[in-house]
Each structure stands twice: as structure tokens, then as C-alpha cells.
Amino acid sequence: MEKDFSTLYLENQLCFPLYAASRLTTKLYTPFLEDLGITYPQYLVLLVLWEKNSQTVTEIGTRLALESNTLTPLLKRLEQKELLTRSRSSKDERAVLVTLTASGQALKEQAVCIPQKIMESFANTSMSKEELQAFQKTLTKLVELLGEE
């Protein structure tokens, strides 16, 4: 009697489809982001700052579930592109305040069309707008659950 290994089948695990979907979706965004001269994780940081300017590294990290070891070099690259500035908070010298520059804020105008274009990529597929939205809802719930740690 052979052991049952079916649970090890690639698609039967939660992890692989998530991993692949994430990477492939990132690739979908890439051409649009190249027009803006930024990478995908950099885009996420900008999304957070476009929502609310001037946040600390920790605040951005909490929102994206990333820590300073990932964010610090990434933020420095965005600083080099002159999309934001980094400065110690006067209230708490430990905290670094990240603030969009004028061009960082202006980039939002160019980015606003991206979500639309991504949705359009699904227009001629079997994925309906409704299905995508329901899917996204479950995803967000999953992220909340996993994020509680």
C-alpha cells in the first residue's frame, strides 16, 4: 500500500498558485511602471504615500508588511530619483519621516490610469469583473488573517 502523496501536488498547495500569481501579476504591471521609471515595490510605497504624505518608515512598513531592512534601501533609491525625502522626525529622533517631493506627488497623475489598464488586460478573458472583485475580497481577508501573526 503506497503512501498518499497527493497533497504534495504543486497545485494542491495554497502556496504555489499564490506565489506564481503574485509574480505574474507583477509582470503585468511592469511595462506601465517602467514608463514612470519605478519598480513594482517602489510603486507600492508610492501608493501608500499618495494616500497620506509624510509617514515614518514603520508606518509604511506596517501598511505593506515590510520591515526597515527591505524599505531603507528601497526608499534611498526613491530619494535618488528625487521622488521623496527622508529626514529624522524632530518629535522622535529615532523615526525617519518619508515625504513626497513635488515630482513624487505629480507622479500620481500619471499613475492613476494604471489600475484601469490592468483591469482591461482581463477584458477578453474568462475572468469577469465580478469574479475578480470577489477574489480580491477573499485575498484581502487572507492577508488580514496572515498579517495578524
Next chain:
Amino acid sequence: MEKDFSTLYLENQLCFPLYAASRLTTKLYTPFLEDLGITYPQYLVLLVLWEKNSQTVTEIGTRLALESNTLTPLLKRLEQKELLTRSRSSKDERAVLVTLTASGQALKEQAVCIPQKIMESFANTSMSKEELQAFQKTLTKLVELLGEE
């Protein structure tokens, strides 16, 4: 009249929840994989090889949507751990055949409990087994769509 920027809200985009869910799920697997002495992408490669031993780099890459620039160094690390061997195919000298060693095959026995343990992490959450399975189904469909490119 202010422009509508709501589509730029982090959670309203498909990309972010996918990205976060993928990373957080990987973290869920990590402690179990550390017991086996492997990383998460290495685990995925092993899953592919446990299904069918002796595959070329391209075959593994097709399955995981990864290319040789990612796989080659990763496979070399698994070779160093003596979990697999890499050798040129005699039929086609361009192709590299990746074959599990005895210990590479033996590791499957230790890995078989992992999916179960992951599912258990969701036991006391609001995510039911059914919801997870439906979710996984949509995910797989999404991966197929995106993978067609």
C-alpha cells in the same frame, strides 16, 4: 472638482493583496522548511521533482514559471546540499537533466506532512476549508490565464 484617485487605494488593486498574501504565506511555510534545511523556492523545485524525477531545467521552469537565470543558481545550491545532481543530457547536449539523489527522494517522506500542517494553521480562523479550496481554484485559473502571456 477633484479627480477620483480611489482606484489607487492599496487594497483596491489586485496586485497588493496578491503580493502580500504570497509573502505572508511563504512565511507560514518557512519554519517547516527550515527543519528540512531548504528555502521556499527550493521546496517548490523539489515538489516538481517528487512528482516526476529527472527533468530538464526548462521543464522545471515551465512548471514554476521560472527561467534559467533564477533556476540555475538555485539548483546549484540544491546540488551542494546533495539533494540532486545536474548533468548534460546525452540526447541533447544543450539540456541539463536534474535528478534527485537518494536523500533528495527521501526528503519527500518528511515533507508530506507540511500541507496538512499549513491547513491546520487556518483551523481556528474564519477561513473554512471550502472557502480556501474555492479560493485556490480561482487562483489556479488566474495563474493559467496570466501564464499564457
Next chain:
DNA sequence: TACATTTGTATCGTACACGATTTAATCGTA
């Protein structure tokens, strides 16, 4: 059969992720 094209890996450079550690500032409390 020459030779341009394609295919299969590998290499290189850049940019994340993330565990572990370090350093400095702040906080809590005796």
C-alpha cells in the same frame, strides 16, 4: 552541406525579501 535561426543554459547586474544583529533614542519604573 553551409549558414542563419532557434533553443537550452549560464552569466551579469540590479533590486528586492528577510533573519540576525547593531546603534541610537525613548520609555518605564524603581
Next chain:
DNA sequence: TACGATTAAATCGTGTACGATACAAATGTA
């Protein structure tokens, strides 16, 4: 008010991802 504990960033090392490129083997075709 000392001082240990906590917190916020940064640094370091390892391991992916991935675009661009290189190169050799195989293939297609005039």
C-alpha cells in the same frame, strides 16, 4: 534621576527574481 527594556532604522549576509546578454548545440532551409 539612573538604568534596563523597548523601539526605530540601518547594516549585513544569503537567496531569490528577472531583464539583458552570451554561447554552444541543434534545427531549418536554400
